[in-house]
Amino acid sequence: MKMLTTFEQVVKYAESLPSVTVAVAAAADQEVLEAVLDAKKHRIADFLLFGDEEKIRSIGSEIGLDLAPGEVVHATSIAEACLLAVTAVSEKRADVLMKGMVQTADFLRAVLNKEKGLRAGKVLSHVASFEVSGFDHLIHVTDPALNVSPELKDKVQILENVIDFCHSLGLPEPKVAVLGAVEVVNPSMQPTLDAAALSQMNRRGQIKGAIVDGPFALDNAVSVESAEHKGIHSPVAGKADVLLVPDIEAGNILYKSMVYFAKAKIGALVLGAKAPIVLTSRADSAEAKLYSIAMAVLQADHFKKR
Numbered sequence: 001m002k003m004l005t006t007f008e009q010v011v012k013y014a015e016s017l018p019s020v021t022v023a024v025a026a027a028a029d030q031e032v033l034e035a036v037l038d039a040k041k042h043r044i045a046d047f048l049l050f051g052d053e054e055k056i057r058s059i060g061s062e063i064g065l066d067l068a069p070g071e072v073v074h075a076t077s078i079a080e081a082c083l084l085a086v087t088a089v090s091e092k093r094a095d096v097l098m099k100g101m102v103q104t105a106d107f108l109r110a111v112l113n114k115e116k117g118l119r120a121g122k123v124l125s126h127v128a129s130f131e132v133s134g135f136d137h138l139i140h141v142t143d144p145a146l147n148v149s150p151e152l153k154d155k156v157q158i159l160e161n162v163i164d165f166c167h168s169l170g171l172p173e174p175k176v177a178v179l180g181a182v183e184v185v186n187p188s189m190q191p192t193l194d195a196a197a198l199s200q201m202n203r204r205g206q207i208k209g210a211i212v213d214g215p216f217a218l219d220n221a222v223s224v225e226s227a228e229h230k231g232i233h234s235p236v237a238g239k240a241d242v243l244l245v246p247d248i249e250a251g252n253i254l255y256k257s258m259v260y261f262a263k264a265k266i267g268a269l270v271l272g273a274k275a276p277i278v279l280t281s282r283a284d285s286a287e288a289k290l291y292s293i294a295m296a297v298l299q300a301d302h303f304k305k306r
């Protein structure tokens with residue numbers, strides 16, 4: 001498989017794969033339903049939409065989305081919509097779960113439900129992939145949404161999740177930059193100590209399938225000029241495919257800076273679950289949700305081949 005470097009390529013590749021069924025939790029939202037319409041046009045997915053049926057059908061008819069009787073399942077609350085969508089995936093009536101117009105914490109409560117949930121015994125983590133003008137490859141940020149303040153052992157699993165995800169995008173050995181505020185190990189800054197440990201674990205073969213190095217500050221992770229200027233020599237310096245952020249605050253602010261300042265294209269998933277999960281911000285565009293669905297199609301195919 002050729003390495004995919006733009007979302008156009010991701011969508012095109014998804015078109016060549018078997019289509020999936022996506023269960024959308026709390027689907028009564030214009031951007032969500034526009035993404036549903038676009039994904040259907042690209043023939044990459046079919047849908048089961050959970051939520052306020054009258055509202056879903058009303059928005060659907062406004063945007064020209066024809067919905068068959070069985071495609072919408074009424075739920076009397078957001079919590080019920082989330083649990084019904086998660087159940088559809090755990091019972092294999094759907095292949096992919098998608099967050100609609102619901103707060104991340106409420107959505108995750110259903111994902112983590114003891115009976116019906118989608119945990120696979122691993123740490124769940126979030127990845128947001130960005131296509132940024134001026135960069136010749138996608139940049140994957142993890143974890144901007146789920147793990148609040150991960151410890152070293154959690155970061156190992158977050159790395160394993162994102163490395164496997166990069167492999168699903170045709171990137172056999174992603175370059176991972178472990179970020180901090182500075183590019184030197186400082187005993188009073190825990191993210192720099194974690195970065196040093198993760199780099200060494202990679203060198204010793206404890207973390208495989210990627211080149212991991214750090215700490216890096218953001219500038220020398222993504223700019224060769226900055227790395228050269230600061231005299232940092234590493235195969236990852238300035239060329240990172242993956243940015244492992246220290247915590248959710250740094251990650252979420254970076255995510256939203258990419259969207260609102262850099263006008264980057266974005267797709268986002270939860271990794272480490274039994275099935276691919278689309279998790280974008282409620283405020284993200286229909287385009288971002290479409291790109292996320294396309295990445296989930298690739299993940300579903302990758303799961304089958306593992």
Ligand SMILES: CCCC(=O)OP(=O)(O)O
Pocket residue numbers: 102103104144145252255279280281282283
């Ligand atoms: C990064 C996606 C998680 C997030 O911030 O979602 P909301 O904007 O919907 O809270």
